[in-house]
Amino acid sequence: MSPEASTAQSLAQTAAEMLSQGQVALVIGYAPTEGKRLSPPVFVTTPEEAQRLGFDSRCFGNLSVYLWSPQVRQMGKTAVVVKGCDVRAVNVLLRENVIKREDIVLIGVRCGGVGDLPAHKCTVCDCRDPQGCDVVVGDAVDQPDGAAEGRYSAAEALEEKSLDERREFWQRQLDKCIRCYACRQVCPLCYCKRCIVEKSTPQWVETSAHPRGNLSWNVVRAFHLAGRCVGCGECERVCPMNIPLGAINQKMAKLMEDEYDFRSGMSPEEKAPFTTFSTDDTDEGIL
């Protein structure tokens, strides 16, 4: 049996047991499908359906995004299949009181990396073995060496450029934005009942796809994710205009790590940098 097959069998078996014993009402997982570029999510409510569950390198998506959706919440206790990196998003949701730990069951899968290349986040991944899960399936995987190297390579590449080059670069990139908000929709941490762009009195961010509003939107999005974004890369993946959104997120994550020695989602108990302060923070640049 191939590793994928054995992992799929474990997943199916685990999910079936949970469902049949009534531990959970719903299992959210991946259903690897022949011919598809990525394995779509599947919502399993019966033990029989559990056979559809599986895991392979096409399981790119971060399923934790579904955990706070009203429809999922209505169904009752939910199990979700998470990769190590997805657990970090779950941790943020937990620390921000979006979900309660007792309402969910985490089925971790050991992951050797996803995507075709594989994805950048997988080359610098340091969490292939999921932490804090209720169940973990899959064969042991190797952790890439020197994972911290190049963690923020996209941001660093831009930082090396001059201010003008950066301005020019981003002007061009953000100009493309069509304000489809796919980046927001796919983000597991963009859970606001009412997004700021939808607040009309006042309308802080212009809604039309005009460069002026585009800058505001992306700045606001980045700022709202500062100290929260776990770098799952879904925003960049889903962007129809291929704007390198990941670089902006990386910039903020790098700042958090450099300044506050903080990486988001490492535990559900952590305190995000922007919810606190230190009297020792730098006064650099302040007049």
Place this chain on the structure above:
Amino acid sequence: MINLTIDNQQIEAEEGKTLLAAATLAGIDIPTLCYHPAVPSAGACRICVVEITGGGQPGLVPACAYPVQEGLEIQTESERVVASRRMTLALMLARSPGATIIQEMAQEYGAEPVPMDKGDDDCIMCGLCVRVCQDVIGQSAVCFEGRGHERKITTPYDKQSEVCLGCGACAFICPTGAIDPADYCPHPLETIPNDFNCGLDTRTPIHIPFPQAVPNKPLIDRENCIHFITGGCEACKQICPADAIDFDMTDEYVTEKVGAIVVATGYELFNPDVYAEYGYGRYPDVVTSIEFERMVSASGPTTGELVRPSTGKPPKTVVFLQCIGSRREQGGLPYCSKICCMYTAKHAILYKHKVHDGQAFVFYMDVRSGGKNYEQFVRRVIKEQMATYLRGRVAKIFPSDGKLIVRGADTLSGTQVEIAAEMVVLAPAMVPAAGIRNLAQTLRIGYDEHGFLLEAHPKLRPVETNTAGVFLAGACHSPKDIPDSVAQASAAASKVLGLISHQTLTREPTIGIVDEETCNACFECEGACAYGAIGPKELKDRKGEVTAVVAYINEGLCQGCGACAVTCRSKSIEVQGYRDDQLFAAINATGR
């Protein structure tokens, strides 16, 4: 209670008390030498002998060590007693002819000099030093050595004592002043400078901080108290007739809920030793104005006698220097300290009162005498030649032949002057009390670069601060003289009364409000709130079932800073008066 008769007087005394204690209580004076109330009695010197004439074995007994007994009849000045004391004193005088107290007592008792072998030892072997060291201090640094007439008091092996604390209790308690602790103490004798007198004299560990202190009661300085160093002593406890000493008392934080706070922390003086040219700290006769003030004060270290610290003799020439640190942009403080011109004029008058033939000089920059009758006061000093006013600065002060040469400029005559002064009085700038910045930060009120506290408005709200309920009075706010301080304090008091005389308190309306519809209940706002004003609120439907939990801002606690609003990503918090739409409009209005 025990009944006895002392000098034909019926007396009641507590069991266990000595005859001396009983007599003292009854107002009967018995002389003592080797007795001290804080030290166990020894009955050694025999000065306090009294005669038992009835109710017990007749004879002479030491009052300090003899316990009261039922029915005793005591005579404290009988012929026999006086004869004994007379002989004791004659013997002590023979041993210690130089001891003043013995001379005095011998004279009092008419102890005639008898032909005896004379000694020259001031020590009368009363042993108070030994007992105080052992029984009170608990160290036993000094002890008796030898026997009989060869007995002496010394440290083990006559060497400097390792256990001596240098407390000086032995020297203090010695009735004849025969002890110099330096002889056996390896440490310099610890003296405690009297802060109130600017360290010009010393005080004991138990002290009343200053005359007219409120409450006017002594306190124990733990750092210097032998009890807190060795666990021994407790002499004060033994002596205190009111049993008021409690070593277990500790500093405590007093928490009071108040409706208003008046800050009146006063001022300190700028330390003039940064100006090497004036020699403050190097030359003992260069003093600050506050030191001068204490020197001429009747409650000061010299009880009002003005003397030079170097010689102890009255200074015949005094030079007053104005603006030490004040009005000095470079290396000083830019502001005018306001009070120095007036008090220097006063000091000149005081000086003339103390030293009639003395000469005073005042170096000034400008005489600032704004205030009711102030100018007239200064004019009087100048006119009546109580001081010679010289407009100019002093360049250097240096000692010469026991005097201080003050070299300065008289800009009005355009000449260089040199005055051979016996004392120089500096008028340093007024600075706020130390620790004022911490206090200001605690009270959340503003202060300037010098630490003076900020009023809410320099013209319209001069006693209020930006924090409601906190008011200012006196020199914590700016240099002020007494009338100004009293006026501001009165104003602050009026403000407080105005505030607390209302039934209800009016608060600022600018507080945060949560939009319960959009609140994500992430409670990151809770962490940003400095006042603990934010907590969860359950939203219920008509049936009373909880439908959601959202953040809630307690309007009584909220101060309206808006930190929560910034933290809220969904913009679900608005601060009244600084609502988003208002600010949006304001920002828009800045645009072209």
Place this chain on the structure above:
Amino acid sequence: MIQTKHDQDDTAQWQPRIVAFLCNWCSYAGADLAGMSRLSYPASIKIIRLPCSGKVDPMFVLKSFERGADMVLVSGCHPGDCHYTSGNYHARRKLKAFRELMSFLGVDPRRFKFSWVSAAEGAKWSKLVEEITAEARELGPFRTFPEAAKTEASQ
């Protein structure tokens, strides 16, 4: 530097527009003191009073730029002196990140100023405004992205 039509203007005449967000207790009072002390400073500054520097949302800064500000200043109490204990500490942390983000996206960080001015620092306020106005003038008008884009497109 981006060459724009403004650069051809008589720069001596051109006054930059600076939007300043001042906390009520320190910097606003400091500015007030400057006024009361009859200290002059350039009229280029548009003051918006907030309760606290901690109330400054990056959105305000963005909006100001969108509205054509050439420079934005946020000013609050000195560390430790915040009327609300810690608002200026929150502001310091957030606005530093904001400035970095802006810089990353190509906005000159010199256009975003942050300062501590206490209620007693009327003179500092006046001096500060002089200085940043001069700097803003040197930097020239701020081109928001659309305008820049337009300019670029026209080239």
Place this chain on the structure above:
Amino acid sequence: MAVATQLRTPEDLANLREQAATRRESKRMAIAICCGTGCRAQGSMDLVEEFRSRLEAEGLSDVEVRATGCHGFCERGPLVVIYPKEIFYCGVQDTDVADIVDKSIKGDELVESLLFRDPVSKNRFHLEHEVPFYAKQQRIVFRNNGKIDPVVISDYIAVDGYVALAKALTQMTPEAVIDEVEKSGLRGRGGGGFPTGRKWRICHGQPGDQKYIICNGDEGDPGAFMDRSIMEGDPHSVLEGMTIGAYAIGASRAYMYVRAEYPLAVANLEIALEQSRALGLLGEDIFGSGFSFDVEIVRGAGAFVCGEETGLISSIQGDIGSPRQRPPYPAESGLWDKPTNINNVETWANIPVIIDRGADWFASVGTEKSKGTKVFSLVGKVQNTGLVEVPMGTTLREIVYDIGGGILKKRKFKAVQTGGPSGGCIPEAMLDLPVDFEKLRDVGAMMGSGGLIVMDERTCMVDVAKYFLAFLVDESCGKCTPCREGLFQMHAILSRITEGRGREGDIELLQRLAAYVGESSLCQLGGTAPNPVLSTIRYFRDEYEAHIDHKRCPAGVCTSLVNFGIDSEACKGCGLCLKDCPTEAISGEKKAPHRIDETVCVQCGVCYEACPFDAITVE
């Protein structure tokens, strides 16, 4: 000697006594050799060895050699008494041993040369009790000294030792013991003469679980050694007395304060303590009575003032041996602030006899107010010096002349000084004074611990007063002003009188100072210190006046006031004085009258002492 089994009952004790007595009686003869400190110094321990080896060599196993405590007649030591006949030999040397064994042990003869020969009557005495020194004594305290070996407990038990303890513990209540002691009229032998029974009763009546007993063995009086002799020669009698006292008072611990200068006493006491513990006479539950008791020896460093009870307590506590003001008395608050009863060695040694033989018997000895006997150390210019124990009420004349054998060299009696350094001098006119506490006090002397110093006509009473005062100045602890400064000044005045610098009014000044020191001092050292001065002024004022007014020392003692000459009539030209003179001031041919060159003479008085013909004259 090790005795294996503990004595649990009085019957055990009786059995042991039976055994010990039987063993003693099994011997045909016993040679008791005085091994007190005095006789030891003269070689008595060699005698013991010599006798033992001699007897062994002769195979005389039925003769016991007993190294006993002091017999009292130290003047004539070493002393040997042969029992059962009580043949008394004095001045025995080891060379005499063979003779004694041959004649008196193996044969039935006497060694004439070793018999005591009365220096006055020239009579020889064969037996101990016939010797005048012993004849008038009555030995209660010294009942066993000389009869038993102090380091052999069975010896003590054989002479009814510990019977009194057994009786007290098993047949008497503590109150009954106190009653008995009180009834006996026993008074403290340390000097004060406080009724012992009353002292015990006060201590007994004090509240508190812990009480202490102290035996004062700090015999500080110069020349007094009766306590030492008891501790050395009969330590168990003291221990037994203390144990009875502890039972009566309710104490469980005791201290024996013995001066370190008494090493033999300490050694014998330590042995006695070991033996008593081994037999269960000390320790837990003595004689099954539930009463427990033990004793610890504390060695004093030899300060006279530590004989004062509060000074002694300070010393035991490790403090400076300085007295403190009383009250509180030690009976209320003494050692470690607990009720404490202090008695001296001689007092304790009396207790077993009182319990054993009864208070009435004891009270039958002595005078109305002073019961029992008193041991005196008779010293000075008297023929027979030593320890004498006589019933209270015996006259000084009997002691000095009958027991002491009169004055040496047939000189004239001048005074007898009683009571140690703080005692007083009693003149010849009062020689018929019956000795008891009150009588002695009335004449300005005191009983003290029992020193008796006999002085002859060649004693200067001012010098005597100065001598005792010098001792007291030296021994004053220095705590209180009167004693420290007063005695110092009195001594200075006496010194100047004896040096011819006396002034008019010095006698009155001395009297005033003496009165002052006596009534104002802290403890009894100072309280009694003026006695020698006061009593000499009282009875020998003329001598003082001679010193002050005429610059003359009638006794020829005060060398500054004396010019020595030689009576050419009396001088036989023997040359003894010439030989002894340290400055060669004496010249003269043999058998011709000598001369003294006054310019060279330093008035040391050596010639005066040396001349066998009293030819040296004093002016």
